[in-house]
Amino acid sequence: MAVAVPPGRAAGSGWAWRPVARDALLARAFHSCTELRGRFYLVGGLLAGGTREPSSDTVVFDPARGQAVRLGSRGSPPRSHHDAAPVGGRWLCVVGGWDGSRRLATVTALDTERGVWEAWTATPGDCPPTGLSSHTCTRISDRELQVAGREGGIHTQRRYGSIYTLRLDPSARTYCYKQEGCHIASRSGHCAALLQTPGPHPGHQLLLFGGCNLAEPEVARHWSHGKIKCFLSPQGGTTCCSSFDGKACKACEQWAGVPEGTPWTTASLMFCGWALCCAVWWRNSDQS
Secondary structure (H helix, E strand, C coil): CEEECCCCCCCCCCEEEEEEEECHHHCCECCEEEEECCEEEEECCECCCCCCCCCCCEEEEECCCCEEEEECCECCCCCECCEEEEECCCEEEEEEEECCCCEEEEEEEEECCCCEEEECEECCCCCCCCCECCCEEEEEECCEEEEECCECCHHHCCCEEEEEEEEEECCCCEEEEEEEEEEEECCCCCEEEEEECCCCCCCEEEEEECCCCCCCCEEEEEECCCCCCCCECCCCCCECCCCCCCHHHHHHHHHHCCCCCCCCCEEEEEEECCEEEEEEECCCCCCC
16 A cells, blocks of 8 residues: 655645555556446557557456456457547447557447447548557547547657547447647647636636656647536546446545545546556545
């Protein structure tokens, strides 16, 4: 068990890190980990140091039971350096990544109700990136993602990168990229977050962290008040999925020893070697 207390916070009221599972199935890198219906789906990645061959397995971690199992679904694609997002509370959409021979911009989806992987089709008018790896996909609605990050190979990197809006249609099993007019610093291996701006009429902004030599987060896009309808907790400050039922967070709170009924609680996951660690932050009710 490890506890990290941020500067200015008293011990016991900051970040608490505790291992919640230890399983060889969790040992991987450059994979995706996506919450869907209270379970976490780990897709692909590299399973050994020095390898360039991505895994094609899918592992499901149930935080309520602390159990990881390999999903025996048909058509699981080999992928690493990709990203994934839940759609419609049913589909897990894997976007781009490395398949062992080239970088892709395609969308492959797991139908979690049927347990089958499907290759979705690009619609007419689709303007995809050359290929994506170590990029991010940030939800701005249940069927729209903001895609940012590396396009093409290492030797084709440009000084500036592009932002794409990726629209997904699960009923038709189709997708469509639209290149936005804004540019960002060329980056890969970064993190992205959709955050609410302060003020009486808050909007939203897409922030990019790391992945290049910039010392500060970059505001990639901004939306005015009312443009983004969901995905921010009413308590403020955290992104969440509309399909999330809270089971994972409740389990994380119990493992971290958060007092029951404590306000402003959110959970995130970090994979360290074979261990799955859960970070829980909470604000004590007697704090300002």
